[in-house]
Amino acid sequence: MATYEVLLEKAKDLARQINAKALVLVYPPIEDIEVEFEGPVIIVGREFDIERDDIKKLPLPLSIGLSNLLNLVAAFLKGQGIIEKGELFVYVTEDSLGIKRVEERSIVSNELFDRYEGIVQRALEIAIELSIEGREGKPVGTIFVVGDTKEVMKHSHQIVPNPFKGHNLNILDPKVKPIIKEFSFLDGAFIITSKGRILAAGRYLDVDPKSLEVTLPQGLGSRHLASAAITKITRAIAITLSESGTVRVFKDGQIVLEYNPRLSARSF
Numbered sequence: 001m002a003t004y005e006v007l008l009e010k011a012k013d014l015a016r017q018i019n020a021k022a023l024v025l026v027y028p029p030i031e032d033i034e035v036e037f038e039g040p041v042i043i044v045g046r047e048f049d050i051e052r053d054d055i056k057k058l059p060l061p062l063s064i065g066l067s068n069l070l071n072l073v074a075a076f077l078k079g080q081g082i083i084e085k086g087e088l089f090v091y092v093t094e095d096s097l098g099i100k101r102v103e104e105r106s107i108v109s110n111e112l113f114d115r116y117e118g119i120v121q122r123a124l125e126i127a128i129e130l131s132i133e134g135r136e137g138k139p140v141g142t143i144f145v146v147g148d149t150k151e152v153m154k155h156s157h158q159i160v161p162n163p164f165k166g167h168n169l170n171i172l173d174p175k176v177k178p179i180i181k182e183f184s185f186l187d188g189a190f191i192i193t194s195k196g197r198i199l200a201a202g203r204y205l206d207v208d209p210k211s212l213e214v215t216l217p218q219g220l221g222s223r224h225l226a227s228a229a230i231t232k233i234t235r236a237i238a239i240t241l242s243e244s245g246t247v248r249v250f251k252d253g254q255i256v257l258e259y260n261p262r263l264s265a266r267s268f
């Protein structure tokens with residue numbers, strides 16, 4: 001049997017023995033995977049040919065590193081109600097297998113992974129990479145506001161000339177990623193349409209968290225309050241990167257995902 005098939009068999013046995021709640025295949029190297037497993041099977045990868053209802057697919061980038069990826073998978077499984085805090089899932093990569101216990105750290109809403117066709121995932125990917133890498137070695141903070149751009153533009157203004165004006169650049173285009181990272185030093189927010197087009201950077205969100213009754217955990221400053229508030233008065237999703245490295249996703253005025261890739265990269 002080829003190595004991967006052996007790993008997969010072992011992973012299934014392991015999952016059964018430890019009563020794992022799900023089996024997660026991270027970028028499986030073969031296309032026709034036969035997974036006979038009683039519980040949910042999740043495939044993490046970029047492209048999917050598999051059209052099976054009992055297999056869930058999660059388009060997360062491998063470039064964020066295995067530990068970050070597993071944290072997002074955990075958040076997704078929790079959001080889907082597949083797994084609860086303290087429970088386990090088994091994962092298999094091309095050449096390893098392991099057990100992951102789901103921790104409190106991240107919570108996520110169901111719809112986050114379905115909406116905006118991967119745009120939120122891409123913004124997350126960039127935020128995570130920026131968290132780990134910084135910009136020119138220094139920590140950066142930023143905001144991505146995705147969707148409902150008509151309303152978002154109404155509730156915001158430029159604080160610096162908009163570098164994206166007149167360009168048709170899309171966040172889904174891999175060539176655009178370094179450009180976004182370059183402009184992450186600008187104060188304010190990136191505004192991105194539901195199709196991924198970057199309308200603006202350097203945008204100040206004109207929102208009043210107080211009158212909108214936005215409440216966040218103590219210690220979160222104006223960047224996070226403004227991000228929460230914009231998602232309360234519009235249908236947009238906001239992804240923030242704090243200078244401390246924590247990545248958060250906001251929807252309807254609340255935090256739906258929160259974790260620090262710098263810390264999890266270290267603890268793995």
Ligand SMILES: Nc1ncnc2c1ncn2[C@@H]1O[C@H](COP(=O)(O)OP(=O)(O)OP(=O)(O)O)[C@@H](O)[C@H]1O
Pocket residue numbers: 141143186187188189203204205206207219220221222223224225226241242243244
């Ligand atoms: N309303 C807003 N719209 C867009 N950007 C904002 C807004 N308010 C603050 N910011 C951005 O957030 C930056 C940091 O502000 P502040 O330190 O108060 O936020 P914070 O939530 O504590 O963020 P961090 O955790 O990164 O320090 C500001 O320099 C500015 O670039």
